[in-house]
Amino acid sequence: MTAAPLILYNSLSRTLEPFVPLDPGNVRIYSCGPTVYHYAHVGNLRAYVFTDTLSRTIAAKGWPLTHVINITDVGHLTSDADAGDDKMEAAARASGRDIWAIAKHYTDAFKQNLADLNIRTPTYMPLATDHVAEMIVWAEKIAPRHCYQLDDGLYFDTTTVPDYGRLAGAADDAAQGRIEAVAGKRHSQDFAIWRTTPPGETRQMEWNSPWGRGAPGWHLECSVMSAKYLGPAFDIHTGGIDHREIHHPNEIAQNQAHCGCSDTGATFWMHNNFLVDRTGKMSKSSGEFLTLSRLMERGFHPLSYRLMCLQAHYRSELEFSWENLTAAQVRLKRWVHAVEALRSRSGDDGGTPALPYIEQLDAALSDDLATPRALPILDALLGDKKLPPADRLATLAAFDAVLGLDLVRLDRATLRVRPMDAVLDESAIEARLVERKEARAAKDFAQSDAIRDELSANGVEVMDGDPLGWDWKLPG
């Protein structure tokens, strides 16, 4: 899949630009990772569905790649503007648990989320806490010309680099959440490189440094780890749209200070828009929030959520609703049924991929990852009666490669996630289905519908008229 030139939206220029790898033998991508003081909410996971679509598209173009997603296990304050407590320390204090155990628990949970969503394992997933010594070396290098010390830490003077904040929009300081200014900062946009532990306090995570015992600022970790694993100039840096305003401009400032030049570190800076719910942006700190496990507990397959994400362009806001998710799950089920039917008719011989479909798919993804345009092409492929089933299946593999929906392998039994509150076991379901058959035979449709509704309320979908004669069953 190489035909169409890849065009991507670069937040730096605010335009669509042709993507040309710095090294076609190794495209390098860095994605800001999760802060592991809690589970990722489904909004966070949208960010990684986006980066996975990006890296799968690049791989499908035939370019080998190195992808880094870091784990932020220190440094991220409750406000992005250097105010408040460290999120990790606050979580540890609130729960009375060991901070390292918290970090490990939520890092593992995040990795499980990635696996459930069929997100390809990144090449590296470095922990910030494993790189503190390198952060100190970086800070020592830039401190003399770019930083100043206050009682509570070492601060970066943002006027010492060219065009500070070019990446960010024209948002004013208030909009950027910089209201809670730290006393003594020279400019409201200046940010902490190192935060010194206040006298008389101890943190669970702290290190010695030339600026006192303390912890690194959040932005520093991404400059240091991206340069370490990808080099000082790499191809693409990604994050959620919130990072365009503070975190990424601060990384760029540090990178420029470090190289003594105006290079930002990455050629492309790309940002996914938010998943929102009716009350606004999803956030981990706002108490109740939606995790992938909660969706699964309610009977949704993780790939239904992935499909829900793909139904919107990554730069559009996407509203989470159970209706949207249900619609995605129904669509996924329809495809899985169609693929199963193809499989049963295709015989053992492998088919030949149909190039016109692959070219259309390539054209859609090459147009700034236009996944909503790719999905109807998949509909057309599956329903193309002129194409032998084996050829349709062979073509499907190209769609799986970039969309990650795993349609070649998914079957109905796997798709059927048992809701946590399901009360019926398999024999009870079978018994109710027999009763329903009898009711239908006796033309008692009210009773037959009532049984179907009862089963549906328990997460069992009854499928009348299924050409394969296959009723839904809950997994064992």
Ligand code: AMP
């Ligand atoms: P965090 O764990 O808060 O550091 O965020 C991890 C990633 O999720 C970052 O790239 C954020 O920009 C992104 N993100 C946070 N909230 C949302 C949201 N509601 N929708 C999409 N992406 C988000």
Ligand code: ZN
């Ligand atoms: Zn980052």
